[in-house]
Amino acid sequence: MMNKILKLSPIIFVLIIVFYVLNLNSRWKKMMNNNKVIYTIGTTSSLKTTSRSGIYISYSFMTKKGEKLTTDQSFNIKDAKRSYSYIKRKYINKKFFVKYNTQDISYNEIYFDKPVPDSLYNCTKCYWEKPPW
Numbered sequence: 001m002m003n004k005i006l007k008l009s010p011i012i013f014v015l016i017i018v019f020y021v022l023n024l025n026s027r028w029k030k031m032m033n034n035n036k037v038i039y040t041i042g043t044t045s046s047l048k049t050t051s052r053s054g055i056y057i058s059y060s061f062m063t064k065k066g067e068k069l070t071t072d073q074s075f076n077i078k079d080a081k082r083s084y085s086y087i088k089r090k091y092i093n094k095k096f097f098v099k100y101n102t103q104d105i106s107y108n109e110i111y112f113d114k115p116v117p118d119s120l121y122n123c124t125k126c127y128w129e130k131p132p133w
Contacts, residue, residue: 038082039128042098061098
């Protein structure tokens with residue numbers, strides 16, 4: 001009986017991890033695709049690379065309630081294969097649109113493919129319920 005349990009334990013462990021990852025992904029989609037999201041403008045500030053996870057860009061934004069959040073997001077668009085200096089020059093200290101959940105601002109994402117146009121570049125309190133692009 002003990003041998004059967006020991007043989008099944010790696011399978012059970014893997015199933016628990018798969019379930020956990022799927023649950024997180026489902027929660028992320030639910031929080032980011034409901035009617036409680038706002039679009040605003042975020043500013044990128046730094047770039048870091050890791051050997052395991054690739055490139056991360058730090059950014060910050062202000063919520064409609066006046067809370068400031070600084071976080072980072074993995075950088076996985078077509079320019080990710082470019083040089084470090086190219087990515088830094090093109091994406092750091094720039095403004096991009098950010099989407100966040102008003103109930104839990106830790107659910108947010110920056111749109112690196114949606115730079116803020118010059119007409120909105122100095123806007124500090126711009127918020128939209130629908131994508132502004």
